[in-house]
Amino acid sequence: MKNIRVCYFAMFREHAGLAEELLPLDVDTTADVFAATRHRHGSSEPLGHCKVAVNDVMADWDSPVNDGDTVLLFPPVAGG
Amino acid sequence: MVRITAEPIDPQLLRETLFDATAGGYTSFEGWVRNHNEGRDVERLEYEAYEPLAISEGEKIIAEANNRFPFVKAAFVHRTGLLEIGECAVWVGVAARHRDEAFKACRYIIDELKVRLPVWKKEHYVDGDSGWVNCERCSRSSGVSMSSAAAAKSSD
Numbered sequence: 001m002k003n004i005r006v007c008y009f010a011m012f013r014e015h016a017g018l019a020e021e022l023l024p025l026d027v028d029t030t031a032d033v034f035a036a037t038r039h040r041h042g043s044s045e046p047l048g049h050c051k052v053a054v055n056d057v058m059a060d061w062d063s064p065v066n067d068g069d070t071v072l073l074f075p076p077v078a079g080g
Numbered sequence: 081m082v083r084i085t086a087e088p089i090d091p092q093l094l095r096e097t098l099f100d101a102t103a104g105g106y107t108s109f110e111g112w113v114r115n116h117n118e119g120r121d122v123e124r125l126e127y128e129a130y131e132p133l134a135i136s137e138g139e140k141i142i143a144e145a146n147n148r149f150p151f152v153k154a155a156f157v158h159r160t161g162l163l164e165i166g167e168c169a170v171w172v173g174v175a176a177r178h179r180d181e182a183f184k185a186c187r188y189i190i191d192e193l194k195v196r197l198p199v200w201k202k203e204h205y206v207d208g209d210s211g212w213v214n215c216e217r218c219s220r221s222s223g224v225s226m227s228s229a230a231a232a233k234s235s236d
Contacts, residue, residue, distance in 0.1 A: 010128050010200035011218040045217045051198065056132050072130065072198075078213040079129075079158060079199030080111045080170050080190060 001026055002067040004033060011075045012041035030054065031061040033071045041073055049076045081155035082138035084131045089157050089168040103152040103175035107182035109190045111170040113163045117213070121206035127160045127169065130198040134158065141192045149185040151176040156189055158199060 004027065007020040018040075025036050030052045034041075043050065047061045051074040054063055065071060081097065091110055098106060113125050142154050156172040163169055172189050176182035193199075201213040212218065 009130060009198070010202070011212040011215045015218070041218070043218045045215070049214075053133055053198075056136075058133065058137065072133075074130070074198050075200060075212065075218050076214040077195065077197060077199055078201040078215075079127075079134075079197040080194035 002065065002069075004065060004067075005070040006033060006037050006040075007070060007072045008037075008041055009072065009074050012043065012073055015042040016040040027065050029061065030059055030063045030065055030071060033065055034061070034073060037073070041075075043075065045076060050074055051077065082135050082142065083155075083157045084129045084134050084160060085157060086159070086161040089159060089171050091168065091171050091173075094155065094157060094171055094173055097155060098153045098173050098175040100152045100175055102177060104177055105179040105182040106173065106175045107179070107186040108171065108173040109186055110168050110172075111190070113165050113167050113169055115165045117203055120203070122165070122203050123206045124165065124204045125163045125169065126202040126204065126210075127158070127163065128200045128202070129158060129160050133198045137196055137198065138193060141189055141196065144192070145174075145185040145188045148188060149176070149181040151181050151185045154185060154189065156193060158193070158197065160199075 001024045004025050005020060005022050008016045013019050027033050027036055052059050053072040055070050115122055152175045154174040158170045172186055174182045174186045202210055204210045
C-alpha cells in the first residue's frame with residue numbers, strides 16, 4: 001500500500017464532492033490511481049481524453065506512482 | 081509571459097507590453113464568449129484552471145512556438161471565473177520581425193493551449209441547465225475503458 005494524495009478537478013471534483021483526499025492505494029501507475037478512484041470521479045472517458053500530473057509535473061498514464069506522491073486527475077480540458 | 085487571471089482582460093493594455101523596436105509586426109487572437117454552442121443557448125461561461133500547471137505548460141507552448149517561428153515577444157492571458165457573453169476569455173499576442181512568424185506563432189499558441197492547458201469550461205445555459213465542455217462521459221458510473229485497464233493490472 002502507498003499513501004497517495006489524489007486531487008480532483010472540474011467535473012471530477014463535482015462528482016467526487018471533494019477536491020482532494022489522502023488514500024492508501026495498491027497502485028503502480030497513474031492509470032491504476034484513476035481506476036482505483038473511479039467511484040469518486042465517476043468517469044468513463046477514455047484515458048487518452050484525460051490528463052494526469054504527479055507532484056505538479058505533467059505525467060503519462062503509465063507513469064509510476066510512489067508512496068507520498070500527489071496525483072492530479074484532470075478531466076478533458078477545454079481552454080480558449 | 082503567461083498569466084491566469086480572474087480579472088477582465090484588456091487587450092489594449094496587453095498589446096503595449098509587446099512593443100519592441102525590432103518588431104515589424106504584431107498579431108493577436110482574442111477568444112470571446114459566444115451565446116450558443118452545439119445547438120444550445122448559452123447565458124454565461126465559467127472557467128476553472130489549475131494555475132501552477134497552466135503557467136508551466138503555457139510557458140512550454142510559448143517556447144515551442146519560438147523554436148518553430150522565432151518571434152520577438154509573445155504572451156497570453158487566460159481568464160477564470162464567471163464570464164458574460166462578449167467577454168474576452170483568452171488573449172494571445174505575438175510581436176515578430178515579420179508578419180509570417182507573428183501569424184504562425186500566434187496560431188500555434190492558441191491551438192496548443194486549447195488542447196494542453198489544464199483549463200475547464202462550464203457552460204451555463206439559458207434554460208438553467210449547465211455542463212462541462214468536452215466531458216460528456218465524465219460522470220457515467222459504468223464504462224469499459226477503465227475496467228479493461230484494471231483487468232490488465234490484475235493480470236500482471
